[in-house]
Amino acid sequence: xxxxxxxxxxxxxxxxxxxxxxxxxxxxxxxxxxxxxxxxxxxxxxxxxxxxxxxxxxxxxxxxxxxxxxxxxxxxxxxxxxxxxxxxxxxxxxxxxxxxxxxxxxxxxxxxxxxxxxxxxxxxxxxxxxxxxxxxxxxxxxxxxxxxxxxxxxxxxxxxxxxxxxxxxxxxxxxxxxxxxxxxxxxxxxxxxxxxxxxxxxxxxxxxxxxxxxxxxxxxxxxxxxxxxxxxxxxxxxxxxxxxxxxxxxxxxxxxxxxxxxxxxxxxxxxxxxxxxxxxxxxxxxxxxxxxxxxxxxxxxxxxxxxxxxxxxxxxxxxxxxxxxxxxxxxxxxxxxxxxxxxxxxxxxxxxxxxxxxxxxxxxxxxxxxxxxxxxxxxxxxxxxxxxxxxxxxxxxxxxxxxxxxxxxxxxxxxxxxxxxxxxxxxxxxxxxxxxxxxxxxxxxxxxxxxxxxxxxxxxxxxxxxxxxxxxxxxxxxxxxxxxxxxxxxxxxxxxxxxxxxxxxxxxxxxxxxxxxxxxxxxxxxxxxxxxxxxxxxxxxxxxxxxxx
Amino acid sequence: xxxxxxxxxxxxxxxxxxxxxxxxxxxxxxxxxxxxxxxxxxxxxxxxxxxxxxxxxxxxxxxxxxxxxxxxxxxxxxxxxxxxxxxxxxxxxxxxxxxxxxxxxxxxxxxxxxxxxxxxxxxxxxxxxxxxxxxxxxxxxxxxxxxxxxxxxxxxxxxxxxxxxxxxxxxxxxxxxxxxxxxxxxxxxxxxxxxxxxxxxxxxxxxxxxxxxxxxxxxxxxxxxxxxxxxxxxxxxxxxxxxxxxxxxxxxxxxxxxxxxxxxxxxxxxxxxxxxxxxxxxxxxxxxxxxxxxxxxxxxxxxxxxxxxxxxxxxxxxxxxxxxxxxxxxxxxxxxxxxxxxxxxxxxxxxxxxxxxxxxxxxxxxxxxxxxxxxxxxxxxxxxxxxxxxxxx
Numbered sequence: 057x058x059x060x061x062x063x064x065x066x067x068x069x070x071x072x073x074x075x076x077x078x079x080x081x082x083x084x085x086x087x088x089x090x091x092x093x094x095x096x097x098x099x100x101x102x103x104x105x106x107x108x109x110x111x112x113x114x115x116x117x118x119x120x121x122x123x124x125x126x127x128x129x130x131x132x133x134x135x136x137x138x139x140x141x142x143x144x145x146x147x148x149x150x151x152x153x154x155x156x157x158x159x160x161x162x163x164x165x166x167x168x169x170x171x172x173x174x175x176x177x178x179x180x181x182x183x184x185x186x187x188x189x190x191x192x193x194x195x196x197x198x199x200x201x202x203x204x205x206x207x208x209x210x211x212x213x214x215x216x217x218x219x220x221x222x223x224x225x226x227x228x229x230x231x232x233x234x235x236x237x238x239x240x241x242x243x244x245x246x247x248x249x250x251x252x253x254x255x256x257x258x259x260x261x262x263x264x265x266x267x268x269x270x271x272x273x274x275x276x277x278x279x280x281x282x283x284x285x286x287x288x289x290x291x292x293x294x295x296x297x298x299x300x301x302x303x304x305x306x307x308x309x310x311x312x313x314x315x316x317x318x319x320x321x322x323x324x325x326x327x328x329x330x331x332x333x334x335x336x337x338x339x340x341x342x343x344x345x346x347x348x349x350x351x352x353x354x355x356x357x358x359x360x361x362x363x364x365x366x367x368x369x370x371x372x373x374x375x376x377x378x379x380x381x382x383x384x385x386x387x388x389x390x391x392x393x394x395x396x397x398x399x400x401x402x403x404x405x406x407x408x409x410x411x412x413x414x415x416x417x418x419x420x421x422x423x424x425x426x427x428x429x430x431x432x433x434x435x436x437x438x439x440x441x442x443x444x445x446x447x448x449x450x451x452x453x454x455x456x457x458x459x460x461x462x463x464x465x466x467x468x469x470x471x472x473x474x475x476x477x478x479x480x481x482x483x484x485x486x487x488x489x490x491x492x493x494x495x496x497x498x499x500x501x502x503x504x505x506x507x508x509x510x511x512x513x514x515x516x517x518x519x520x521x522x523x524x525x526x527x528x529x530x531x532x533x534x535x536x537x538x539x540x541x542x543x544x545x546x547x548x549x550x551x552x553x554x555x556x557x558x559x560x561x562x563x564x565x566x567x568x569x570x571x572x573x574x575x576x577x578x579x580x581x582x583x584x585x586x587x588x589x590x591x592x593x594x595x596x597x598x599x600x601x602x603x604x605x
Numbered sequence: 606x607x608x609x610x611x612x613x614x615x616x617x618x619x620x621x622x623x624x625x626x627x628x629x630x631x632x633x634x635x636x637x638x639x640x641x642x643x644x645x646x647x648x649x650x651x652x653x654x655x656x657x658x659x660x661x662x663x664x665x666x667x668x669x670x671x672x673x674x675x676x677x678x679x680x681x682x683x684x685x686x687x688x689x690x691x692x693x694x695x696x697x698x699x700x701x702x703x704x705x706x707x708x709x710x711x712x713x714x715x716x717x718x719x720x721x722x723x724x725x726x727x728x729x730x731x732x733x734x735x736x737x738x739x740x741x742x743x744x745x746x747x748x749x750x751x752x753x754x755x756x757x758x759x760x761x762x763x764x765x766x767x768x769x770x771x772x773x774x775x776x777x778x779x780x781x782x783x784x785x786x787x788x789x790x791x792x793x794x795x796x797x798x799x800x801x802x803x804x805x806x807x808x809x810x811x812x813x814x815x816x817x818x819x820x821x822x823x824x825x826x827x828x829x830x831x832x833x834x835x836x837x838x839x840x841x842x843x844x845x846x847x848x849x850x851x852x853x854x855x856x857x858x859x860x861x862x863x864x865x866x867x868x869x870x871x872x873x874x875x876x877x878x879x880x881x882x883x884x885x886x887x888x889x890x891x892x893x894x895x896x897x898x899x900x901x902x903x904x905x906x907x908x909x910x911x912x913x914x915x916x917x918x919x920x921x922x923x924x925x926x927x928x929x930x931x932x933x934x935x936x937x938x939x940x941x942x943x944x945x946x947x948x949x950x951x952x953x954x955x956x957x958x959x960x961x962x963x964x965x966x967x968x969x970x971x972x973x974x975x976x977x978x979x980x981x982x983x984x985x986x987x988x989x990x991x992x993x994x995x996x997x998x
Contacts, residue, residue, distance in 0.1 A: 118876075120872075120969055122876075123872055123875050123876050126875045126876065126879050126880075126881075127723070127725055127726060127875050127880075127881045128725065128726055128729055129726070130722075130726050130879070130880055130893050131726075133879045133880070134892075134893075137890035137891065137892075138890060139889045139890050140704055140705075140886075140889050140890065145701070145704055145877070146704050146878070146886060146889060146890045146891055147877070147878065147879060147890070147891065148878065148879030148880070148890070148891055149879075150879065152879075153879065154875075154876060154877055154878055154879040154891070155876045155877060156877065157879070178734070178970055179969070179970065179971060180971075181693075181963055181971035181972070181973065182872065182965065182969070182971045185693055185697070185873075185876075185963065185971075186876050189697065189876060189877060250737065250741065250855065251741075251855075252820065252855070253851070253852075253854075253855050376851070379848070380852075385727070385728055385729040386728070386729045386731075386848060387729040387730060387731070387732075388729075388730075388731040388732070388851070388857070389731075389732045389733065389969075390732075390733035390734065390737040390857060391733075391734050391737070392733075392734045392735065392736025392737045392739075392740070393736060399729065578771075579736065579740075580736055581734065581735040581736040581739065581762060581770075581970075582620055582970060582972065583620050583621055585609065586611065586620045586972060586973070586975075589973070590973065591961070591963065591973050593694070594963075
């Protein structure tokens with residue numbers, strides 16, 4: 057293994073309370089160490105900024121949904137080819153790049169860990185195969201459980217309580233799929249869409265045919281994840297995404313989850329006042345107030361960036377609404393027992409009231425929040441925009457003059473309804489950027505060795521030129537080091553690394569098979585025997601993060 | 606002793622199957638003529654089957670790989686195609702090799718006209734897995750396909766017919782078959798409509814008026830819809846119709862690829878290159894090919910590497926490399942050795958019978974094969990990986 061001394065850089069390692077200190081960083085055998093030998097490779101980082109590798113807590117990069125989006129959008133990819141070389145595979149970019157291109161481009165951006173945030177458990181083999189073809193980054197996926205008919209049965213039997221059976225079932229599903237965590241998408245609502253093209257009405261309405269409510273799903277599965285002690289708490293895409301007035305639902309959701317650890321996905325899409333059918337208003341301040349009083353809850357923003365996006369979600373109802381708004385391409389795919397899927401290409405326009413308000417609400421969530429450890433950076437790639445837009449988003453947060461210029465280009469009726477014109481002069485510091493792009497996501501994911509540069513941490517390091525144009529700075533790291541090896545230098549890939557698969561595990565009672573098997577036989581068209589992923593080529597190697605109840 | 610099996614006899618990839626030996630015969634339970642034929646062909650062992658042949662002469666594996674690699678290096682316009690019985694692992698290795706040598710990859714028949722750019726990329730579609738259809742669809746409309754022949758267990762697995770799987774649909778379910786042929790599927794229909802295949806799919810809207818109150822419906826279609834002149838337009842019209850009907854009903858479509866490996870190969874091609882269907886890697890990056898003429902003529906293919914497929918006869922003058930298991934007893938040893946005139950043929954272990962791997966069912970659900978037999982023959986994925994090393998490009 058290579059030994060590296062990164063010398064003289066300004067180190068931003070907020071997890072270890074290091075804020076721009078000029079110091080050396082030593083790497084050996086893939087880990088941060090206290091010292092290296094005299095023969096170590098020396099990287100002169102004077103005048104540069106040193107951070108842990110980026111960690112994306114919420115993106116959509118692999119699996120059947122991403123692949124349908126690729127097939128749907130050859131037009132967006134023709135102009136963005138990736139040439140093969142002796143080092144790299146060819147591919148295509150666009151809003152949903154091919155797998156190899158995804159890995160390379162995340163790495164070129166200084167990211168070293170990415171979470172695929174919504175995978176149907178039934179499709180775990182497909183997700184795993186794509187992730188195995190996504191190099192450079194460590195990766196994991198969250199399995200969708202918020203509309204699982206088998207779990208609905210168990211929740212109904214326990215009257216919404218966290219039963220041992222439910223806990224065992226959640227742990228079983230993670231073991232069966234190789235997933236890392238649990239995702240709830242529009243709990244109960246996806247099932248209602250598949251039943252009737254509709255949506256569940258608030259979090260206390262019953263899901264027809266199952267006698268459970270979204271609140272019970274949130275509390276029972278969120279509680280099971282909490283009690284199991286999985287490294288990442290339940291990850292929630294709340295009900296009523298995109299609907300004016302949905303902030304009330306989001307607050308109810310946060311109340312239902314409060315007292316136990318939980319992460320709210322793409323909070324921007326859930327932060328709207330107003331009435332359904334009317335124009336939305338911002339409710340970012342109210343949601344931030346609630347978060348400030350409930351440190352057990354975190355969120356990622358799901359920032360909208362003006363330009364082209366690819367909306368792709370398990371929330372099929374949302375896609376059907378966008379289909380009718382947009383009139384363009386639309387994909388719907390219903391997955392038995394578990395979930396749905398909708399895909400609609402979409403363009404966010406600065407001049408459009410709703411789009412500008414969404415953009416403004418995202419910025420409010422970043423700028424009005426008091427604790428960057430609670431509100432993390434995401435664009436819900438590619439729903440709000442590509443991950444390639446992260447540098448521009450960082451510039452919006454760090455550079456008030458640039459932000460003011462961009463504000464002036466957006467729909468002013470919308471911007472007036474945010475706090476952005478109220479003399480909001482906050483500019484993120486480099487340390488705060490390090491928190492929202494690495495330290496906080498890693499901590500929230502339970503990845504102790506990532507997002508920080510203490511002794512024993514993974515040697516995933518990104519080194520930037522300290523340029524005044526923060527977009528330029530974060531677009532092209534000077535160096536990226538992955539697992540202790542230099543993989544990117546001045547915008548060029550130097551070495552290709554497979555990256556690791558991250559899975560989690562929690563113990564469960566094997567007797568859960570006897571509960572699940574008849575429910576599987578009744579519901580699935582895949583037999584219980586053949587459901588679990590047991591192919592070593594897909595499951596191994598993997599880094600297993602164990603639950604700590 | 607009955608043995609649990611995942612059947613790769615068609616794109617349904619049934620995983621509820623057991624195989625048992627009855628004298629010399631292998632039988633499948635539940636019965637399926639297509640599955641039984643697939644198993645019989647792939648589990649049959651021909652005596653003295655060589656590891657490989659070059660121009661019909663038996664050679665060892667390494668010699669065949671060296672020769673195939675040489676041919677690949679010399680090819681001006683190579684094509685990688687087939688995939689009827691290919692696993693995900695085979696397809697991943699095939700696209701990797703194609704990327705390295707700058708080949709075209711086709712998951713569609715290369716010697717036939719085809720409809721050009723997939724209609725899916727123009728408008729999208731609404732689809733579902735089998736269980737969703739079984740447990741929700743009150744109406745199943747089959748458009749000019751005969752799944753009783755091509756996918757013999759489809760209707761049963763979707764809960765139609767007296768011996769069909771239990772369904773969670775309350776009340777009546779109706780099977781409508783639209784075909785101007787007398788097919789086995791039409792004979793099972795509740796309603797059989799003798800419409801010609803060139804009739805506008807828009808006419809399907811009438812059925813939704815006739816079956817007032819239907820909430821969930823599925824339209825099953827297959828290669829016939831997109832075949833021939835105007836195929837892309839017909840497929841597009843179907844998805845447009847489904848989109849319109851989806852305001853009042855929950856309507857999904859189910860496409861019926863014939864072979865077990867087709868869906869998965871197309872998925873792999875999409876995730877590795879960004880495009881599905883036919884992708885040209887000759888210029889160092891993926892390009893989607895949308896020409897409608899036969900690929901081998903249009904692109905002046907001079908070498909075709911066929912992966913786990915035995916369906917495609919190619920014009921004379923094209924060098925052919927074939928990786929496939931022995932299709933016996935339909936074939937004979939002598940026919941295998943000449944193998945449609947393949948310049949190089951390499952014997953591979955049959956996926957699902959003697960080799961493991963992953964298949965994507967016609968609805969995209971992935972399944973891992975559990976082969977009941979063992980083989981000394983390599984998998985296609987292994988051979989393709991060795992070819993990649995040996996081409997040294």
